[in-house]
Structure formats: structure tokens, C-alpha cells
Amino acid sequence: MTRQRRRWLTVLLWMLIAPFAAWAAGRVFGLESGYPTVQLIAFTPYAAVISLVPLALAVLTKRIWAAVAAAGVAVAFAVCVLPRWIADTGGGVPAGPTLRVMTVNMLYGQADPDQIVRLVRDGDVDLLAVQEYTEAGRAALRAAGLEEALPDAVAYPRADAGGSAVYSRFPLAAKGYRHLAGGFMQAHASVQVPGAAEVYVESAHPCAPMGRASDACWLADLAEQPAATPGGPVNVLMGDFNSTLDHKAFRRVVAKGYDDAADIAGAGLSTSWPYDDRWYFPSVTLDHVLADKRVAVRKVVVHRVAGSDHRAVYAELVLPKAGG
Known part of the structure; x- marks a missing residue:
């Protein structure tokens, strides 16, 4: 040469x-x-x-x-x-009550309700967070039997992508919602899991950074995500965050006292979007379960859901004991 x-x-x-x-x-x-x-x-x-x-x-x-x-x-x-x-196994998983949670974006309520209910039953899910929750989606989940498995709910359906809900096996209290700057709602409530400290759960859904016009609301919505409360209830924040661990704005949310469950379980590279046959570009990890640092993570699994462009994320968490 x-x-x-x-x-x-x-x-x-x-x-x-x-x-x-x-x-x-x-x-x-x-x-x-x-x-x-x-x-x-x-x-x-x-x-x-x-x-x-x-x-x-x-x-x-x-x-x-x-x-x-x-x-x-x-x-x-x-x-x-x-x-x-790489799973973080430092110290192992402590003894304590198990809380099984799942989050799913229903894509304007179009996700297959029978499959969602089947995942709830097969995984013995205790808390289900739902985004893009519509009246039609609520009716379909009810018809599929979700309320038999998870009888209590805090639900705010909307005709657009901003609807939100949390379904629970245990009674919910202090039900409400957070109205984000981007227009989406985030249902939240407190739940008392037998033998565990009080749990605060919220279905997260900041707006998507789809271009110059929406980047500002994405940053504002992520900044509005609640911090964990080390001296109070055990916080679980889960949903479609429209961001990955490679976004600084999302890492700031995690730094508010949370661990990303998939990251802790060694499943942080399991992607969740897009999984719609109309999409062809590489998938990324937008859906997360964040649990405050008092919570241990046993495992995280993602499931494809027909009718939605997002995978559902399932996590088994170990809560601190009541009074612990």
C-alpha cells in the first residue's frame, strides 16, 4: 500500500x-x-x-x-x-413481604384486555399501572375480568393518551392524580400491603420528546415526578416514562431516591418500545418500575401485549417489613 x-x-x-x-x-x-x-x-x-x-x-x-x-x-x-x-446481588434479597407489580401502556385503550388480565393472573400481580387509559379500555378490562383479580382502582380515563389508572389487589386510600404540564394525568394512591410499610404508588407518563415543540414539556414532566420519601411511605413509581437510563433527565428522576428495578435485576437492556408491527426502527427501554431504595428487586420480566406498541413490565419487589 x-x-x-x-x-x-x-x-x-x-x-x-x-x-x-x-x-x-x-x-x-x-x-x-x-x-x-x-x-x-x-x-x-x-x-x-x-x-x-x-x-x-x-x-x-x-x-x-x-x-x-x-x-x-x-x-x-x-x-x-x-x-x-449485570444483576446487583449485593447482600442478597432480604426477608419481607413480596409485592408483584406490572405496568402497561394500552395505546389509546386498544391493548388486548384478555392478555393483560391473563398476565395479571399468571403473575399474581398485586398492583397494575395503566397509561393511555380510555373509557373503552376501562370497559374492556372490566369485561375481561380485571376487577375480579384487582378489585380496587383509582382511575382517570380520557379520550386521548393522557388517561391513567392504578388497579390493586389491596384496598387503596388517598386516591388522586397529578396533572402534568404536558397535559397527561398520573393516577396515584396509597396501599397497605399486609406485613409491610405503607406503599405509595403512581402511574407515570410524562409527554414524549417527539421533536423541538415537545422537548420542553418532556423535561417539565420528568422534573415533576415525585421524589421518594425515606422517612415516609415506600414509593413505587412505574409506567411509560418516554425516556431511558441514557437520558440525563430520567437519571435525575432515579436520583430522587429510587432504583430502576430492571437495572438492579440485570434486565436493564430488555427493551419495551416500539413493539407495534407498523414500526421498524430499533426498540428502546421507555417503560420502567422505579422503587425506592428500601425495596429489593427479585426479578423483572417484559411481556409483549397485542394491540399496544409497548411491552408490559412485570417486577417482583420485596418490601421492608412494617415497623422495620
Whole structure:
């Protein structure tokens, strides 16, 4: 190979590394701001895998400095992404009452109610959070027998995507809703699980960052998510957050005293959206169960639900004992 060709190959290699370096820096330092960086940062796990290509090329072509730079980029991605794939088993799971929860976005109430009820029964679900909850969706869930399995509810159906509900096996108290700046509602309530401290549950659904016009409401809605209360009820915040652990705004929510259950269980790379046959781009993890740090996580599983573009997220949580 001539010297000129070698030089051009080196230039091309650095040009391949540069965008991944910029992406990794943006993720590490939380530099996403507005369209399109907010949208792109959700695909960081895919960028992490593809970033290994320029590293391999640098090694194979013996470009030492390019290989060092590419390796640094790959390490930065690995630090951000790989922990979600590794279960946090430190100390094991303490003894305490088990709370089984699930969250599902019904896509304007169109999700298959029979499948949702089957998942509730098969998983022995105690609390179900529902987003994009409509009158038609409520009627369909009732007809499918949901209220037989989860007899109490705090429900605010709407004709658009802003409806919200929480269904419970145990009696609910202090029922209400949070009306977000973006227009969506978040149903919430308190529930007393036998043998456990009081639990506060909320069905989360900030608006989606679909472009320049909606990025502001997305940030405002995430900022409005309630903080955990270490001296009060055990908080469980679950739903369609329209954000991933790669978004700084969502990490700020988690930092309010929560753990992401899937992250703790080693299932943080299980994707939840889009799962509608009309969509073709790579899926990301928008649906989450956040539990405050007094709660242990036994497992997290995602389930595809016919009629919805979101997967349901199921989690088995271990609550602190009452008075503990």
C-alpha cells in the first residue's frame, strides 16, 4: 500500500471514531439538549455495540493511536451500558413481604384486555399501572375480568393518551392524580400491603420528546415526578416514562431516591418500545418500575401485549417489613 493510501485510510479511520467519541462524551456528561440529540441518545446501547467496529479496524490495520482512542470510546460506552446487564446481588434479597407489580401502556385503550388480565393472573400481580387509559379500555378490562383479580382502582380515563389508572389487589386510600404540564394525568394512591410499610404508588407518563415543540414539556414532566420519601411511605413509581437510563433527565428522576428495578435485576437492556408491527426502527427501554431504595428487586420480566406498541413490565419487589 502506498504512503498516500495509508494516510487516507488513517484519516477515514479517525472519521469513523469521531462520531462515536462525540456520542460517548454526550452520554457520559449528559450533554443531550433538544432535538435531535434527546431522541438519538435513547439508542446509546446500539451505538455502544457499533463502536466496536472502528476499534476492530484500528487493531487490524495496526493504527495504534486510533486503536487507543477507539478503545477509550468503547470503555466509556461499556461503563454506561453494561451495568444494566449485570444483576446487583449485593447482600442478597432480604426477608419481607413480596409485592408483584406490572405496568402497561394500552395505546389509546386498544391493548388486548384478555392478555393483560391473563398476565395479571399468571403473575399474581398485586398492583397494575395503566397509561393511555380510555373509557373503552376501562370497559374492556372490566369485561375481561380485571376487577375480579384487582378489585380496587383509582382511575382517570380520557379520550386521548393522557388517561391513567392504578388497579390493586389491596384496598387503596388517598386516591388522586397529578396533572402534568404536558397535559397527561398520573393516577396515584396509597396501599397497605399486609406485613409491610405503607406503599405509595403512581402511574407515570410524562409527554414524549417527539421533536423541538415537545422537548420542553418532556423535561417539565420528568422534573415533576415525585421524589421518594425515606422517612415516609415506600414509593413505587412505574409506567411509560418516554425516556431511558441514557437520558440525563430520567437519571435525575432515579436520583430522587429510587432504583430502576430492571437495572438492579440485570434486565436493564430488555427493551419495551416500539413493539407495534407498523414500526421498524430499533426498540428502546421507555417503560420502567422505579422503587425506592428500601425495596429489593427479585426479578423483572417484559411481556409483549397485542394491540399496544409497548411491552408490559412485570417486577417482583420485596418490601421492608412494617415497623422495620
